[in-house]
Structure formats: C-alpha cells, structure tokens
Amino acid sequence: MRTSAYADLADIHVIGIPRALLQYRYGVLWQTFFEALGKTVVISDETDKAIVDNGIARSVDETCLASKIFMGHVVNLIGRCDAVFVPCYASCDMHRGFCTKFQSMTDLVRNTFRTELRVISLLVENVSDIKATQAAFVELGQRLGASRKESKHAFKEALRAQKEVDGQQAQRQEDVLKLMDEYRGIVAKDPARAEQAPLSILVVAHPYIAFDQYMAGDIIRSLTQLECMPLFACETDHAKSYKASLDFSSTMPWIISRELIGSILMLKDRIDGIILISAFPCGPDSMTDDAIMRCIQGVPILNLMIDAQTGTAGIQTRLESFIDILQFQRRGGYIRAER
Ligand code: SF4
Structure with a gap:
C-alpha cells in the first residue's frame, strides 16, 4: 500500500x-x-x-x-x-x-x-x-x-x-408483513377461529435502542415469548419513511425521528400495536413521543422510557398487560364482553 x-x-x-x-x-x-x-x-x-x-x-x-x-x-x-x-x-x-x-x-x-x-x-x-x-x-x-x-x-x-444491508433489512420487514397479511387472511376465513395469527408489534425506537441488549433486549425477548411478531420502525426503507413523515410534520428537524414516524404512518394499518421505547432524558423523543401519542389514531400505543437507574425493571408487567389487552380486544374485546 x-x-x-x-x-x-x-x-x-x-x-x-x-x-x-x-x-x-x-x-x-x-x-x-x-x-x-x-x-x-x-x-x-x-x-x-x-x-x-x-x-x-x-x-x-x-x-x-x-x-x-x-x-x-x-x-x-x-x-x-x-x-x-x-x-x-x-x-x-x-x-x-x-x-x-x-x-x-x-x-x-x-x-x-x-x-x-x-x-x-x-x-x-x-x-x-x-x-x-x-x-x-x-x-x-x-x-x-x-x-x-x-x-x-x-x-x-x-x-x-x-x-445492501439497508435494502436487505427493508426487504425482510416487507416479507414478514406480507406473511402476516396472508396469515390473517387465512385466519379470517376460518369460521371457528381456532387459530390466531401472532400479534404484530411495531417497535418504534432509535436503532441503538431497539437493538441494544441492555435497553430493549428484554423487551424484544418478552415479545417473542408472548408469541408476538416484533417489527422495527428503524428498518423500514429510510427514503420512503422520510417521505411519509412529511404528512405528519413539515418542520420536524430530526431525520431519524422523521423516519420512525414515517414508518408508523406506512405500517399502522398492518400492525396490531406500537411500542415506543426511549432513553431518558431524550430531547427529540420527548417531543415526538408526545406528538405520536396524541396524533396517531386507531392503533394502541405503549410508551416506555428506559433510564440509567431502573433499566428495564418494572417494564415487564406493563408489557404483559399491553399484550393481554391487545389479545382480549382481538377476541372481541370490551364490546363483546358487555353484550
Ligand atoms: S438525546 Fe435522544 S436522539 Fe439524542 S442521542 Fe440521546 S437518545 Fe438519541
């Protein structure tokens, strides 16, 4: 050389x-x-x-x-x-x-x-x-x-x-979504509804949180144990999710936050729930999480904050309750229970 x-x-x-x-x-x-x-x-x-x-x-x-x-x-x-x-x-x-x-x-x-x-x-x-x-x-x-x-x-x-890696990630996500759509289609045709498709949960977090073993590792493992299919907003095609985010805000400055919000807008009709995970005290997320909670309608959202003192302690119970509610809702939910 x-x-x-x-x-x-x-x-x-x-x-x-x-x-x-x-x-x-x-x-x-x-x-x-x-x-x-x-x-x-x-x-x-x-x-x-x-x-x-x-x-x-x-x-x-x-x-x-x-x-x-x-x-x-x-x-x-x-x-x-x-x-x-x-x-x-x-x-x-x-x-x-x-x-x-x-x-x-x-x-x-x-x-x-x-x-x-x-x-x-x-x-x-x-x-x-x-x-x-x-x-x-x-x-x-x-x-x-x-x-x-x-x-x-x-x-x-x-x-x-x-x-190449970015393209593979986005393609893998699309393949999983297609599979889940097909699975739901098959289950919907089954009048006995003996089988249910796993719940698809969109994890909305910066990639260094979503894939970090300490911050989100336990959450992702728990989702899998609860028979859910985790999807990651940060893996959605970046250019497409950025474009989609323009419908949410024309002024938001942070590119990764934009891509995460764009991913929600693109996928919200194909998922059962959203989990927001933030690192305390994140400036951008304190604003965007609040906006997401108020403006995204029609899909249940759980907002989790990880801090240095407590880590993920106490989160397990909230996560299990959230998934329980989603499952109950899918079986007919509160409306059916009142009948
Ligand atoms: S403040 Fe928020 S966006 Fe910035 S590095 Fe920390 S977690 Fe990431």
Whole structure:
C-alpha cells in the first residue's frame, strides 16, 4: 500500500468502533471502509451492566442514557485497539439534521479520555451529499496511510455494503408483513377461529435502542415469548419513511425521528400495536413521543422510557398487560364482553 503525504495516522492498525449510537446506522459502512484499507476493526462488546456503569461514571448526569452507554463502549475498547473511531455527523441536509449528540461525541470522548486512548474522527457536514461525505472518508483514509485511489475505492465498497444491508433489512420487514397479511387472511376465513395469527408489534425506537441488549433486549425477548411478531420502525426503507413523515410534520428537524414516524404512518394499518421505547432524558423523543401519542389514531400505543437507574425493571408487567389487552380486544374485546 502506497503511503500518502498526509499519513500522520499510518501507525494505527487496529481501530475500535463503539457499538452504540450511529454505529447501528452506519456501522457496516465504517467497518467495510477500514477493512478495505487493510485495518483490523474491533467492535465493542454487547451492552451489559458493566458497560452501562462505566458509561455513567464517565458522563454528566444530564446526558441521555444512549450517550452514557456510548461512553461505556469507549471504555470497553481501551487496550483493545490503537485508536477508537468517533465520527462527527452534523446534519443530513439543509432541512434535516441529527441529534446534536452525534455532532458533539468526538469532542466529548476526546475530552473525557484525554490520555487513555487515541481518537480518530472525520466531519460529515451533510450526509446526503455523497461527494462531500466521500471526501471526508478519503481524507481520513490518506491520513491512515492509504493512497487517494485506495481510499476512494474503499469508500465506494463501504457505501455499497451499507446500501445492501439497508435494502436487505427493508426487504425482510416487507416479507414478514406480507406473511402476516396472508396469515390473517387465512385466519379470517376460518369460521371457528381456532387459530390466531401472532400479534404484530411495531417497535418504534432509535436503532441503538431497539437493538441494544441492555435497553430493549428484554423487551424484544418478552415479545417473542408472548408469541408476538416484533417489527422495527428503524428498518423500514429510510427514503420512503422520510417521505411519509412529511404528512405528519413539515418542520420536524430530526431525520431519524422523521423516519420512525414515517414508518408508523406506512405500517399502522398492518400492525396490531406500537411500542415506543426511549432513553431518558431524550430531547427529540420527548417531543415526538408526545406528538405520536396524541396524533396517531386507531392503533394502541405503549410508551416506555428506559433510564440509567431502573433499566428495564418494572417494564415487564406493563408489557404483559399491553399484550393481554391487545389479545382480549382481538377476541372481541370490551364490546363483546358487555353484550
Ligand atoms: S436522539 Fe435522544 S437518545 Fe438519541 S442521542 Fe439524542 S438525546 Fe440521546
């Protein structure tokens, strides 16, 4: 591999990536990019109590649980890599932005871990501007010792891999929905109604909450044990769900919140219930959850908040009651019971 003139990071061979926040959205892109440059990538472990406690110890009280957990994942990578990758994602475009945590995390980590580990980063000003995003990655690739051509090639390969995974997720969701539609059709034709289709529950949460073992792991496992089919709003086709969200609000700034709301609008007639899961005290969710609860009609919603002190304790009972109510309602519900 030819060494570039800017290769001040060429001595970094093993790159750590915290399994938190935007890693759940762009992790495939990041990992593929670094591996295509010949680097070894270490992803931090699944979130557990130790990671949460370490994250809380390195964070100020006021930050959300998701960013505290991010800090715990950085701790988890100390001694396991030459540098940790903490990119700065500022916005999506002129009208759509990310939560400010994604922008500030590089500085937070650098200031918190000062001498404990090296941090490599890049600035993505506008993620929908592929040329500018590519330029940021190419510059980082060159600093890591790759040539411009090699870095460009690595980015293209990474982008293709991320698009492929996103497409597969959206397709998998559509396949499950079709299967559930067919199942309901068959059950509806059965006059005895001996068999019922599983309840389809749309889990509406940022991907780093929905797929995090500590935050939503127990909830998803319980849904499966209660014979429900969990679907994830964050897996709906991003472009389509963003477009659908314009019917809900023309001014909401947060892109991921928009996609989650768009997913609800697209799927609400094909699901039996919605579970909102937020990390305390999330600024964007405090506004959007309230708007969803008030404005989405015709489908029952359970709103769950996970905080650092209690975790998911006490949530099980609420979850079981919610599913009980949905099942009771499907068997004819309160209207039938009154007859
Ligand atoms: S969107 Fe909410 S949960 Fe996510 S990083 Fe921002 S404040 Fe935290």
